[in-house]
Amino acid sequence: MNLKLSKKFISFIIRVLVSFAFFALSFNRAGEWYFNKNPLLKIENLAESLISLALGFVVFSFSPYIAKGVSNWFENLFFKVLRRVVSDFLKVQSDRIKDAKIKKETSRKLAMDEDIKKREGSPVILDTSSIIDGRILEVIKLGFLDSLIIISESVIQELRHIADSKDPVRRQRGRRGLDILSEIKKIKGKNFKAVNADSNEEVDKGLVKLAKKYKGRLATSDFNLNKAAKISGVKVMNINDLVNCLKTVVLPGEKLTVKLIQPGKEAHQGVGYLDDGTMVVVENGSVFVGGEVVEVTVKRVIQTSAGKMLFCA
Template sequence: MLFRRERIFILDFFTLADGRIANLLQFGLINGKFLLADPSTWQGKAEAEDKASGDVSHLVKRAEDSVSKIKKIKGIKVKTLKGLNDPKSLVAIAKQHKATVLTTDPELKQSLTNLPVILLNELYEALKPAYLPGSEVMVKVLKKGKTADEGIGYIEGGIKVVINGGAKYLGKDIWVVVIGSLDTSVGRLIFAQPKYTEIQ
């Protein structure tokens, strides 16, 4: 378990609307009491922050789905509070309850300098598999690469895998062995080769 039991966490609207938070909590990595933004404030918050799209019903629906899932998770207590969508009120509530804020907003994290804040994206990055050389992973070869024998596939998290000698497995799920990786501006890139070689 990453955190001791019965810690208090605050989830703002956009963290709930992100959808990933419910999946994360289902693993049991974080337990305790969760203070959620009052549902009556969601529509207004979404409209204020997402003026360009106009229709924000999909965000509200995702937040509702997240809350429904979170309430069913063993070891988690849920309470809704008004004020969590206003930064000043959020700070006051967090200090009052000595709570940790879970958010998807990097700017909010920067502004809460005197409070414990966990950025959801950073947490997901930390939990990603390392895929060190020698690691084995199943991947579906979706297309050919830049060279004639390369195959391209993707694994969990949208990580691109370049498979040396993978072109002949196009459309198939195969086990590959990682031979290296590269962090690029658009994410991690994995280099691999098939674990097994077809007998001609």
Template sequence: MAERIALHTVRGFFILVCAGIGLYCADQFGAEQEELQWLLGACAVAVVVVVVEIFTSRGEASTLSAVVFGLLLGLVLSSLFQQVNGLILASVGVDVKEDERPLRFMNIVTTALCCYFGVTLLLHTHGRYKILIPFVEFRREVKDRLPALLDTSALIDGRIEQLVAAGIVNCRLLVPRAVLEELHALSDSSDKLKRERGRRGLELLERLRRERQAEIVPSEHRPGEVDAVLLGLTADLGGWIVTTDATLAARGRVQGVQVVNLNEVADGMRLQAAPGERVEVNVLREGEGPQQGVGFLPDGTMVVVENGKASIGRKVEVEITGTIRTSAGRIVFARPAEEKK
């Protein structure tokens, strides 16, 4: 609360300062009857600046520092060029001693241009070089810190948040705008399941952005071709994709793009069940085959129990007979241990 009050106070003071600058400009450059126009114009500019500051306050630290150092660079360059403005005016026959207004105008224009180019230069390059506060460190990103691009399925899945919290994924997380628009489309769907999935993905993205762990990056939007946009953007940035979509993962590998499938990661972290091993399983429902029952290991692995239909609703000891891997994960086959002769 105290921080918010301080921010509002600083913003209000900034608007008052801009109003004073407007009155000063009216006194120097305008007629007395134009004071109101100058005042309103300066206040309008101040309000625009405050609005821009509010919308960029959630930006990434490197982006904000790029703006700050870009402005400083622009001010330094403008102070150098302003020394030349007087010589330029003198060369075209303008006597700045009699009328200083042309020189002031050129100085203002020079400062604005230098600040603009300073900020845009660092914004264009801060992705390739690190810019840190309170000092500037220019060096290329190392390969193990390449950005990870999240697709729609990864945001809906939600496990990426746990990986970030555990420190397993500690690189920049980027979400292309095409993915954001696809989440919005899902959240506005008439289908209840799709609507819930879309809203869950948007809520996760908002949490990651609030913690400054993810940022939205511009991307072209071609309806129905989000995967192609994601693959192209990843190739341009030299990053890697996080997804649960097996089709996208296969396309990425064919195109030489590094893809991490969260389902494969989770499958690799599960306990390995070897044939002949005995485990206890809660048989929850009937299987697809005759007399089959289906249960799950504590890590979520599906277990298909032969002749387990009679044990539905009970915990039984089973002996593992084999496992298979599918695009959705690993399936374990077993039979009741009491059947073994």
């Protein structure tokens, strides 16, 4: 209670002192400005006294409200400035964090790209045809392809599109391709990587650019992509060429055993296949078609883009 009274008393004293200060100031200024030379009702200091008393009364009566208004104004100004400073500070920090994240992500991608380039020689980029073909899977299973395998997202999307085709044969090929890709990913583990591709770019062009970026080889059995990649200076790993290289080497004069299963294009020819898929054309072999295995002698060996052809007698 004493504390409250002392506060009220102090407030009262301050109001009186402020009012007296305004009284003295207005009394002095009123006289200087006008009433020293022109006294009201010709009574000296009458006007000054009345003006000073009125101003002092106003200040004494309204000083709490004036003080509160001034206090609120300063308080609002302070918090407004404080909010602006804090907001600007947080914005600067937020921008710094964003820049740091972008730099970190860029560095991570560059490091990943370098890591890809260093892993076990040049990587191999697979196209859709090499996956659907399926023979690349057997090469990987046998351990003849230890390089990093890279697959573009555009190729995955193309396989999915084929797998959703209304054509049953095409649909089956697409699903088989997805199964083969899943098996390759399982076998290669960390040496398998799927990378993003430009959705607005043609798939073949994107694969050539990808091979250039990672200084890798492009695995394909597609004739047009093979040619385009070679023209662009990209190394191509044609699965057909690989398979042909692995086929049995046969020289003219050697003897073979083969089962003839169909007539040839020319009269009296019989056609059969070796275990590795090499076509054997036997002159005068039509009489043995559908019969037992026969022994023949190699006369000529012809190498085509589709593989070897042996002409025998």
